[in-house]
Amino acid sequence: MIMEVLIASSAEEICELLGQDNSRQLLAGGTDFMVEVNYRHRSPSSVIAIDRVPELRNWHHDGDSVVIGSCVTYREIERGPLATLVPALAQAARTVGSPQIRNAGTIGGNIGTASPAGDMIPVLSALGAEVSLRSSEGKREISLDDLIVGVKQTSLGQGEFIESVRVPVLESPQEFLKVGSRSAMVISVTSLALITYPKTQSVGIGLGAVNPRPTRARQAEEFIKDFLNWESMQVDPSGLDHFKELVSEASRPIDDHRSIAAYRRHSIGVLAQRALTRIFSERSPSV
Amino acid sequence: MSKVTQDHLNVNGTKFTIDDSWLGESLLYTLREQLGLYGSKNACEQGECGSCSILLDKALVCACLVLTGSAIGRDIKTIESLAPEGSLSVIQQAFVDAGAIQCGFCTPGLLVTIEDFLDDNAEPTELEIREAISGNLCRCTGYGRIVEAVRIASKASTDTQGTADDGN
Numbered sequence: 001m002i003m004e005v006l007i008a009s010s011a012e013e014i015c016e017l018l019g020q021d022n023s024r025q026l027l028a029g030g031t032d033f034m035v036e037v038n039y040r041h042r043s044p045s046s047v048i049a050i051d052r053v054p055e056l057r058n059w060h061h062d063g064d065s066v067v068i069g070s071c072v073t074y075r076e077i078e079r080g081p082l083a084t085l086v087p088a089l090a091q092a093a094r095t096v097g098s099p100q101i102r103n104a105g106t107i108g109g110n111i112g113t114a115s116p117a118g119d120m121i122p123v124l125s126a127l128g129a130e131v132s133l134r135s136s137e138g139k140r141e142i143s144l145d146d147l148i149v150g151v152k153q154t155s156l157g158q159g160e161f162i163e164s165v166r167v168p169v170l171e172s173p174q175e176f177l178k179v180g181s182r183s184a185m186v187i188s189v190t191s192l193a194l195i196t197y198p199k200t201q202s203v204g205i206g207l208g209a210v211n212p213r214p215t216r217a218r219q220a221e222e223f224i225k226d227f228l229n230w231e232s233m234q235v236d237p238s239g240l241d242h243f244k245e246l247v248s249e250a251s252r253p254i255d256d257h258r259s260i261a262a263y264r265r266h267s268i269g270v271l272a273q274r275a276l277t278r279i280f281s282e283r284s285p286s287v
Numbered sequence: 288m289s290k291v292t293q294d295h296l297n298v299n300g301t302k303f304t305i306d307d308s309w310l311g312e313s314l315l316y317t318l319r320e321q322l323g324l325y326g327s328k329n330a331c332e333q334g335e336c337g338s339c340s341i342l343l344d345k346a347l348v349c350a351c352l353v354l355t356g357s358a359i360g361r362d363i364k365t366i367e368s369l370a371p372e373g374s375l376s377v378i379q380q381a382f383v384d385a386g387a388i389q390c391g392f393c394t395p396g397l398l399v400t401i402e403d404f405l406d407d408n409a410e411p412t413e414l415e416i417r418e419a420i421s422g423n424l425c426r427c428t429g430y431g432r433i434v435e436a437v438r439i440a441s442k443a444s445t446d447t448q449g450t451a452d453d454g455n
Contacts (some may be wrong), residue, residue, distance in 0.1 A: 002311025005356025027354060031334055034352040038313055038332040047311070049357035075346075095427020099400070103346040104353075184421030185335060262389055 002037070004046040009089050011055050011134060014161055014188070017048050019136035020160040024048050028071050029104040031097065032113050056163065062179075066169055067132070070108020070162040086167055088126070088174035088193050092119045098185050108162040112130050114148045116213070117217060121148070122206030123193040124175055125214035127167045135160040145214045172196045173233075175275040178208070179267050189259040190268045192274035201230050205272060210251035220246035220272065228280055236278035243276070244269035293312075294359045296309050297324060299368040300389070310356035315322055315339045317355040317363060324368035326395045328423075337423035340396040347403045349422075366395035369402060378402055378440040385436035389427030397423045401437055 006024070010016045017024060025044035027033055028051050036042035050056060054070035059082060066085050068077070070076040070178040074093040076082060083090035096102055096119050110120040111131060120183050121144070136159060144165070156162070175194045180186030186280035191208030202225055220243050227239030295302040298318070313332070318324045319346045330337035330427065339350040342364040346390060354372045370376040375383070378401050388394050393417045404411070404419040418432070425433060
């Protein structure tokens, strides 16, 4: 039974409260946590509400990147300046739940919950996001891919919490695509983010809901390089079939109540090809 | 830091004293079982159905996903605040006119959602309406008459606005 609710007003206070007792549960948007409370699956004795902490609620520019506080909501990511700065993150945010869920749920909650189907995860992975962690011992930065170590498991230390996440501002095309049974209120069957990096003439591909932890389709990223023309923004279609196969091969999906592994493996490849050809039009080099 | 012990919930402009034994419950449970505000409906308790939609600091959320303790000191608006007792708001009247109510269980959540939505977007397209109500499940109507009610309310509000503007 929840015996105590503490409302933190600064990141420093969260450190103190966790320093006193690291079994205290952090509460951000509550969209996952409260379901478990309502169904009596979880009942910590002490809860720290962190969603009023100003430094966690804000985001800011920092050179070529944006630093997004862990309690920034999907709604804030979906619209306004952040949507222009990190468009794939905005696309992903818009597919989360419903307006009600997007007003409450937070990017830090999505990371901390570490569900393989978390919609921020493939985008952050493809962007090479760095997560800033904090505790009474100090701060450290860790890549998202190293923070999430398994299904709903993170490498967060005792008394440590997610302060913010840093992503690059690239000003080049990005895509997020998701398969589900309807357009709203749906947990991903599969999802995929494709980020273009014109400077290195490469793409980053993050896979969602097909692996226990964040996964990039590295072989597919490497393979497709030779088929892309960055001046005309065209792709040589002769590379697409193998590209699709490589993306599917990077997935280790499971059968569950939402879908079967075979469909997930198939659809993740389809999403990759679709995302790529939305950005690069199909044209043979000879034409 | 503030440890929430005995404190007040600010619901529809009224302060209610809440015993600390309720702070670990969902706000929906507290609204209904402690404060007797039965307008917010309890169906799924997992944020799927939108029947308990309320405004928390002007943001549309599901009351079932808010911890009572974390709502202390915030501005809470429920369906009961939509219109004074005995009268109907524009959108409530539009629901009646369009026949957008069958069993009525989803209606309070939809009304709060649509009030909030039309505040932001006075003349929405059908697609925008459907996206706005995507978190409110109705198993009776098929949504056609609900969408029609939003159109009626939108038109009624903008017409009223037009008249007011003409008068200035």
